[in-house]
Amino acid sequence: DAxxxxxxxxxxxxxxxxxxxxxxxxxxxxxxxxxxxxxxxQGPQYIIHGLKNNETNEMASLxxxxxxxxxxxxxxxxxxxxxxxxxxxxxxxxxxDDKIIFGKGTRLHILP
Amino acid sequence: xxxxxxHPSRVICKSGTSVKIECRSLDFQxxxxxxxxxxxxxxxxxxxxxxxxxxxxYEQGVEKDKFLINHASLTLSTLTVTxxxxxxxxxxxxxxxxxxxxxxxxxxxxxxxxx
Numbered sequence: 001d002a003x004x005x006x007x008x009x010x011x012x013x014x015x016x017x018x019x020x021x022x023x024x025x026x027x028x029x030x031x032x033x034x035x036x037x038x039x040x041x042q043g044p045q046y047i048i049h050g051l052k053n054n055e056t057n058e059m060a061s062l063x064x065x066x067x068x069x070x071x072x073x074x075x076x077x078x079x080x081x082x083x084x085x086x087x088x089x090x091x092x093x094x095x096x097d098d099k100i101i102f103g104k105g106t107r108l109h110i111l112p
Numbered sequence: 113x114x115x116x117x118x119h120p121s122r123v124i125c126k127s128g129t130s131v132k133i134e135c136r137s138l139d140f141q142x143x144x145x146x147x148x149x150x151x152x153x154x155x156x157x158x159x160x161x162x163x164x165x166x167x168x169x170y171e172q173g174v175e176k177d178k179f180l181i182n183h184a185s186l187t188l189s190t191l192t193v194t195x196x197x198x199x200x201x202x203x204x205x206x207x208x209x210x211x212x213x214x215x216x217x218x219x220x221x222x223x224x225x226x227x
Binding site for chain 1: 116118146148155156157158161203205207214215216217218219220221223
């Protein structure tokens, strides 16, 4: 079973920041938070990951709460191409037996 | 970023035939590869995990004799759907773990239609 809880859908106006929340209250100390997204009829695309510090790359920012029980993925200036299903995943690293189990994710609609 | 390719991207076959799907990591070595299946409007479902040079580990409910997985090299894994039937029609997605970054990257998917 997925270890995360996400809202099933969200809307965001084009050009605005999209903030996607994720709850992972049972996260273990050695587990990281990963975000992927899946655009329709494509394979999932890696976005970002983090352990406890906030992270930023060219695609997004990841904000993890101090207790690590929740996080928020931020797309700073959403475009129509960001319309996709976003998956929040927790997993341990450097574990040969680790595998990604997908939940239902959040379907993000970017509105023109 | 790391690239994973799949071939073919789309295949249509007759019921009873076998179909092979290839998954390649193009710019990194993948000791572990994964195969997922996705039905319309559903999330990805993990079918099996394959480690290079060893037998694949199948998830509960996935028939290993029907979905043959071979991971013969550090850059190639294949999934063969044997004696395909219409209910096997689905979107098949592979992924590969880049051990250097310990990040899993996904292929673009293969849409299988069995007539």
